[in-house]
Amino acid sequence: MVGTLIVMPVPPHGPPLGLRLARTAKAVSQAFDDALAEVGGSRPAWLILMSLKAGSGASQRHLADTIGIRGATLTQHLTNLEERGLLTRRRDPGNRRVHLVELTAEGEAAFRRMRDAAVAFDRRLHSGLDSEQTDKLEALLDRLRDNVTRDPAPADGRRGPDHDGYRRGANTPSAS
Amino acid sequence: MVGTLIVMPVPPHGPPLGLRLARTAKAVSQAFDDALAEVGGSRPAWLILMSLKAGSGASQRHLADTIGIRGATLTQHLTNLEERGLLTRRRDPGNRRVHLVELTAEGEAAFRRMRDAAVAFDRRLHSGLDSEQTDKLEALLDRLRDNVTRDPAPADGRRGPDHDGYRRGANTPSAS
DNA sequence: TATTGTTATACTCTATAACTATA
DNA sequence: TATAGTTATAGAGTATAACAATA
Secondary structure: OOOOOOOOOOOOOOOOHHHHHHHHHHHHHHHHHHHHHHOOOOHHHHHHHHHHHOOOOOOHHHHHHHHOOOHHHHHHHHHHHHHOOOEEEEEOOOOOOOEEEEEOHHHHHHHHHHHHHHHHHHHHHOOOOOHHHHHHHHHHHHHHHHHHHOOOOOOOOOOOOOOOOOOOOOOOOOOO | OOOOOOOOOOOOOOOOHHHHHHHHHHHHHHHHHHHHHHOOOOHHHHHHHHHHHOOOOOOHHHHHHHHOOOHHHHHHHHHHHHHOOOEEEEEOOOOOOOEEEEEOHHHHHHHHHHHHHHHHHHHHHOOOOOHHHHHHHHHHHHHHHHHHHOOOOOOOOOOOOOOOOOOOOOOOOOOO
8 A cells, every 4th residue: 555655754953963962072072182182181181180270189089070080090090190290199198098189380381281272272162153152052051961961751841741761771782 | 569450351151162062972972872771782883773774884984984983993893793693794796895784683673772762862862942942052063063173273284184073093192 | 997099900982004805 | 006894903091899098
């Protein structure tokens, strides 16, 4: 039989939002990494130095949480940065379990180089966007993160009834 | 002391846009990877299967270009997927240098699982966004990518202009 | 015992270089 | 020689588990 051709309500946007975001993020992240690499930096180094400058160096635990990595992972980056002379670690006399992380002069210089590179990058990233668009974009990005970070199944209504999607745990991992 | 207090023009918004984007992308990518992992998938597997379904399987070279990885990298993913029984590789009788990549029935099933997971994820990602906002966001994301992918800085010759946004090596380390 | 951090090890994704097999 | 793909190896970033030091 000549079935009825079901015309999907074709979304006018080609690839799904998640994929677009991933692609954009990949391109932008790589460009950012390149920009940092140009001045001898890297993303973890930048995040760590920036967090230290921002006063998040109270403890490595706090620092790791701030930049979103595990303590053991942070240790490796810190070791690397220490070997490169960008920072020092010493025990907190007050609580000798805690290691105080401090930038050296060279670390400060490296921070400034990376900061300048990051600022230049950000300027490039902003090309052609007015502040209204930027605000809008940032708000949307925050919304995306919330959408995906919060509890997967909020009875938010509005947007699709079977909102659960996603939790079909026993679905044959099949391989791995 | 008459010190002219230099007021920064605009401490625009908390963290710079690039960092916000990176954080959002990290959170969203992580959540997306988790969603795929729930159904036994992974991002490369998803990209490969999706590209194959979309007809990009003409050759591995084309496939690799489509998803933005190197041929050798693709080979490893394909080998993995083949071992898991999701696809087959056989030589093209017409040009025996070319390997034709085809999904098995199990590969089709895996594709559908991942697709469902991706769709559910995308629905979640869209929560609270109307289509106008979505369009706006996508346009802005495209803009960001363009800003950063196009010929960056005239002053520096290190990076070739002609590339498609994908990087070659890991980041130039040390250099300090 | 609990907390802070390190060491050892491994996994994932990616890359380059050298190789095989076709053409 | 040129093209398609593979193998071997490496490296960056991350993680977990076991450990040491300190409280």
